[in-house]
Amino acid sequence: MSGARDLALESCYVVRKPLQKTADFQRQWNAARHPELKVYLHADFPLPPNVAQFQQVGNAPANASVKALMAATEKLPASSAELQLSNADTKALKPGSGFAAYWSNLLLHRAETYAAGGFAALPPYETKGETVRNGDEIARLLKEAGKVKTQFSALLDGTPLLGGKATFPASFYWEMFDVEGLAAFNLGVLYGRSTPGGYQSVDAQYYASGGYYTFLTFCQMWPVTIGSQECTLVWRGDLISSPGLAQLHGVERMGSSTAMMRETQRNIKCLLDDASKSP
Numbered sequence: 079m080s081g082a083r084d085l086a087l088e089s090c091y092v093v094r095k096p097l098q099k100t101a102d103f104q105r106q107w108n109a110a111r112h113p114e115l116k117v118y119l120h121a122d123f124p125l126p127p128n129v130a131q132f133q134q135v136g137n138a139p140a141n142a143s144v145k146a147l148m149a150a151t152e153k154l155p156a157s158s159a160e161l162q163l164s165n166a167d168t169k170a171l172k173p174g175s176g177f178a179a180y181w182s183n184l185l186l187h188r189a190e191t192y193a194a195g196g197f198a199a200l201p202p203y204e205t206k207g208e209t210v211r212n213g214d215e216i217a218r219l220l221k222e223a224g225k226v227k228t229q230f231s232a233l234l235d236g237t238p239l240l241g242g243k244a245t246f247p248a249s250f251y252w253e254m255f256d257v258e259g260l261a262a263f264n265l266g267v268l269y270g271r272s273t274p275g276g277y278q279s280v281d282a283q284y285y286a287s288g289g290y291y292t293f294l295t296f297c298q299m300w301p302v303t304i305g306s307q308e309c310t311l312v313w314r315g316d317l318i319s320s321p322g323l324a325q326l327h328g329v330e331r332m333g334s335s336t337a338m339m340r341e342t343q344r345n346i347k348c349l350l351d352d353a354s355k356s357p
Contacts, residue, residue, distance in 0.1 A: 100353070164205075219294060266284065
């Protein structure tokens with residue numbers, strides 16, 4: 079993509095389940111079941127959110143990646159450049175409040191803010207030397223990926239991603255994952271709708287404490303028959319805005335694309351493995 083920190087990938091795969099079962103399975107799938115994906119925690123939550131739904135933060139594994147995030151958190155605001163926060167976030171750590179309480183409250187506040195006002199209401203990232211608003215990041219990604227925006231326009235219009243109202247069913251979640259040796263948190267929401275002869279979904283990660291600013295995953299699904307089995311053909315498109323990509327050029331940027339494709343392939347393989355074992 080033309081944006082310095084933007085990247086787009088396309089994938090295609092077959093799930094050996096009927097269309098609706100595939101859509102339901104992908105909505106409920108939990109990547110934390112696969113250690114190789116380095117997703118340490120995953121939790122779904124309904125609206126309105128409450129702090130109890132984020133208390134699993136205290137169950138984070140005691141590995142080097144999580145310990146690095148704990149150390150960076152304890153050093154706030156001095157360590158703010160290591161994390162993606164607003165200026166207010168860097169000052170919100172109270173003496174003695176602790177790691178779990180700080181991140182539980184931050185994730186709760188972001189989830190409440192998104193639920194009330196969508197992307198436009200979210201606090202910006204302000205700790206990497208510039209002010210970055212995820213609403214602007216999403217608008218730019220979709221402008222560059224014009225065909226994706228057109229294909230999914232009816233779905234996007236029924237979500238707050240571009241300023242509309244939420245009219246389609248939504249599934250909210252948060253995760254803790256690894257980013258090159260430093261644990262990070264994200265918040266995401268998945269919207270879906272049935273279409274004539276298929277199904278569409280978009281998974282929007284609207285906050286991340288590290289690794290990327292925003293991540294959109296679109297899926298277009300069609301029913302197919304293989305032999306006598308009802309299956310689903312899935313096209314997947316990933317759009318990501320990441321500050322790390324802006325520092326890469328030439329061969330290094332091509333290498334980052336290859337690395338992301340491998341990670342996407344690993345993710346899809348784990349999903350398909352789980353799908354083959356589920357009813």
